Amino acid sequence: QPWIGSDPLTVGIAVAMAIAERDDILRRTASGRVQRAERGQIVGRPPFGYRVEGARTRAACYVVVEAEAAIVRRIVAERAAGVTCQRVADRLNAEGIASPSGAGRWTPSRVSAVARNPAYRGVLRWREGAKEVVVDGALPAIVPFFPTGA
Helix, strand or coil: CCCCCCCHHHHHHHHHHHHHHHHHHHHHHHHHHHHHHHCCCCCCCCCCCEEEECCCCCCCEEEECHHHHHHHHHHHHHHHCCCCHHHHHHHHHHCCCCCCCCCCCCCHHHHHHHHHCHHHHCEEEEEECCEEEEEECCCCCCCCCCCCCC
16 A cells, blocks of 8 residues: 555554454454354355255245255165265266266265265254354255164
8 A cells, every 4th residue: 555655664554454354354254154054044055955045135045956855865865774985976976976066976975974964954054163053944854864874
C-alpha cells in the first residue's frame, strides 16, 4: 500500500495488522461452519449418494441421489455379509461403477469409508479442529440401519 512507505516500523505494523485480520477471518469462518453444523445445515461437500438442493440459500438441503444410494446400500450389505473391502472394490471396478470422485477406481479404503460413514444413516458429523459436532437426522437416511462390523 502506498501509505505504508518504506519505514520498517510502519511496514512491520501493517504486516502484523494483516496477520491479525487473517487470523480473525479464519476464526470467524470456522465458527460459522461449526454453528451451521450444530443447526444440521449444509457444511462442506455432500457425501457420495447425496447432492445439495438450493445451494447457497437458507432452504439448502441434502437430497438422495438414488443411483449412488444404491451403491452405498450394496457396499453396506456386502460388508455386513463379511465381504472384504478389497473384494467389494474389485467387484465395483469390474462392473465399471464410478468411484465417488467420478475419476479413478474404487479402493479398499474408499469402500471402508463409505461402509462406516454415519451420514448414510442420517447423522451429520463435522469436525473443526478439536471440536466435533454430531447431529442425528440432519440428512435423509440411505441405510436405515448400520450393521455392526461394516
